Amino acid sequence: MGVTWQGLVLAAAGQAAAVLGIGWALRLPRRSTVRMAALVLASDFVIALLLIVLAAASTNLNHGSHYRRGMVIMGHLILALALPWAVWGTAIRAAARRPVPVGGGILAALTAIGLAAPGVRLSDMPGPAQVTRLQVPLRRLPKALDGLTIILVSDTHVGPRVSAARARDRLAPMRRLKADLFVCTGDLGTRSRAEIRAAARMLRETAPKGPRFAVLGNHERWTDQTLAVRELGRNGFNTLVNDAQRLILRGAEFFIVGVNDPATGAANLRLALAKVPRDAFVILLAHSPDILADPLASRADLILAGHTHGGQVVLPMLGPLAASSFYGPRYASGLSQVAGSKMFVTRGLGEVIVSLRLLCPPEIAVLTLRAAPRRPN
Numbered sequence: 001m002g003v004t005w006q007g008l009v010l011a012a013a014g015q016a017a018a019v020l021g022i023g024w025a026l027r028l029p030r031r032s033t034v035r036m037a038a039l040v041l042a043s044d045f046v047i048a049l050l051l052i053v054l055a056a057a058s059t060n061l062n063h064g065s066h067y068r069r070g071m072v073i074m075g076h077l078i079l080a081l082a083l084p085w086a087v088w089g090t091a092i093r094a095a096a097r098r099p100v101p102v103g104g105g106i107l108a109a110l111t112a113i114g115l116a117a118p119g120v121r122l123s124d125m126p127g128p129a130q131v132t133r134l135q136v137p138l139r140r141l142p143k144a145l146d147g148l149t150i151i152l153v154s155d156t157h158v159g160p161r162v163s164a165a166r167a168r169d170r171l172a173p174m175r176r177l178k179a180d181l182f183v184c185t186g187d188l189g190t191r192s193r194a195e196i197r198a199a200a201r202m203l204r205e206t207a208p209k210g211p212r213f214a215v216l217g218n219h220e221r222w223t224d225q226t227l228a229v230r231e232l233g234r235n236g237f238n239t240l241v242n243d244a245q246r247l248i249l250r251g252a253e254f255f256i257v258g259v260n261d262p263a264t265g266a267a268n269l270r271l272a273l274a275k276v277p278r279d280a281f282v283i284l285l286a287h288s289p290d291i292l293a294d295p296l297a298s299r300a301d302l303i304l305a306g307h308t309h310g311g312q313v314v315l316p317m318l319g320p321l322a323a324s325s326f327y328g329p330r331y332a333s334g335l336s337q338v339a340g341s342k343m344f345v346t347r348g349l350g351e352v353i354v355s356l357r358l359l360c361p362p363e364i365a366v367l368t369l370r371a372a373p374r375r376p377n
Contacts, residue, residue, distance in 0.1 A: 129170040129349055129362035131177070134335060136342060137372035140281055140301050144252035145369060151179040151208065152365040154287070154306025155217070157350025158199045159190025167202060170349050170362050174206040177366060180249055182207045184237070185306040186217025186261065186287040188228065190352060196220065196228050204235035211247065212237045215258040217287040217307060221266060240285060242268040244276050254281040257300065262290040263307060263324070269296045288324075289331040289345050292338055302369070303343040308332045310347030314359040333360075 023033035141148075151174065158167045184203060189195025214237040220228040229239045238245060240258025247254055255276045260266035267286065273296060276282060284291070284300035288307035291297050310333035311320025320329035333347045347363040 127169060128173045129364045131173050131364050131366060132346075133366045134344070134368070135370050136302065136335065136344065136367050137370045138301050138342060139372045141369055141371045142252040142254065142281055143371055144250045145254065145281075146371040148181070148249065148369045149179040150181045150183060150283075150304070150367045150369070151177060152183050152185065152304050152306075152344065152346050152367060153203070153349060154185040154346050155187040155309060155348030155350050156199045156202070157187055157190050157219070157348075157352060158195040158202075159192070159350075161190065161352060161355045162350040164198050164202075167199065167349065171202055171206045171364075174208070174364055177208055177364070179208050179366065180210055181256075182210060182212045183256075183285055183304060184212075184214040184232075185285055185304060185346070186215050187219045187307065187348070187350070188217075188232075189223065190219055190350075191223060193224050193227050196223060197231050200228075200231040200235045200237075203237070207236075211249075213245065213256050213258065213285060214239045215285045215287055216241065216260055216266075218261045218264045221261050221264050225260075240272070242266075242272045244272055244274075252281075254283065256283050256285065258285040259291060261287045262293070263288040267291055267294065269294045273299060289343060290326045292331070292343070293326060298339045298341060300341050303338070303341055304367075305331075305343065305345045306348045308345055308348075309351060309357075310345075310360040310363070312351055312354075312357050312360055320360070333363075 023030075023036075153171075153174070156162070156167050156171075158164055162170075188199035188203075214232050216225050216228055216239065225241075229241065232239045240256065241260050242258075244255050244257040247256055257269075257272050257276060259269050259272050269284075269291065273282075276299075278299075282300045282302075284297065284303045286303060286305050289303075289305045290307075291303065291305065297303060308320075308323040308325055308329075308331070311323045311329055313321045315321060320332045323329040323332040325331060331343065331345050333345050335342060335344045344365065344367060346365045347360055349362045349364070351357060
């Protein structure tokens with residue numbers, strides 16, 4: 001979030017149009033209209049200046065708490081709505097009559113747009129992805145795995161909405177990260193084989209050393225999942241397509257289970273778990289949180305997913321507008337307790353449909369597993 005020159009120009013244009021609307025609606029003298037224009041533009045830039053100071057005073061506002069960022073945006077929008085009414089009051093007192101409905105409606109819309117533009121960049125897309133670090137307590141975690149770190153990425157979506165250069169910028173923070181395990185939960189590209197190849201190469205270049213696992217998303221299913229498995233394999237990934245892999249790290253045994261895309265009905269969790277002992281510690285990879293619809297998902301101690309993009313557009317204090325899931329925005333992002341399991345859904349790295357993220361920055365998740373106290377029998 002920040003004040004942009006584009007935003008200030010849009011604000012100035014919006015205010016000029018709004019003042020013209022006032023002058024037209026109230027038939028004010030030209031000199032009065034110019035004075036009112038100066039008042040509105042000055043107020044607009046004062047608001048922008050205050051927001052610059054607030055952003056500078058806040059600690060890393062773009063990567064800080066969503067609550068704080070939400071309050072900043074909400075406060076600015078309140079000012080955007082309050083100032084037009086103040087200007088209206090001045091104009092009405094000067095002209096001693098109310099504006100005509102059409103002129104007033106145009107004025108309200110243009111003024112709100114103009115005032116909302118500075119101080120709020122309606123996108124969390126530019127620059128590197130946010131690195132989310134989270135401690136995940138798990139009751140059945142083997143003691144030897146306490147402190148095990150997993151990097152999770154998803155939904156790079158190289159394609160029309162996310163250029164290869166932008167995807168590379170977002171992945172850049174991963175070059176400095178270390179982890180015991182690296183996992184990707186699908187949607188490398190958006191609609192072409194070339195995009196899948198490019199994304200797989202980027203993941204190889206930026207992922208830390210160590211075991212790498214992946215599952216396929218709906219866009220691999222729609223494009224060419226055979227090629228996706230092959231490209232991921234060439235770049236050091238073990239792609240689990242309704243399958244499981246036994247791992248021993250730090251002397252402890254556990255299983256990585258991966259299913260094909262649940263959102264398109266390709267997941268077969270029963271097949272994936274067929275060779276996994278009932279008492280084994282299980283980390284389940286699925287492209288979508290919709291895997292929860294399968295009762296066998298309760299056998300997983302930790303579920304890692306993506307697909308929702310966090311909703312892409314999150315309203316202050318209201319949450320995501322929508323999320324691509326059977327569950328709506330309920331599991332749009334973050335850590336959830338689901339029956340006897342924990343599930344973490346990442347906001348992912350890319351976008352589809354529109355190139356827009358609001359209060360929902362691209363994410364690289366670094367999860368540290370912790371042994372939680374076991375419940376007494």
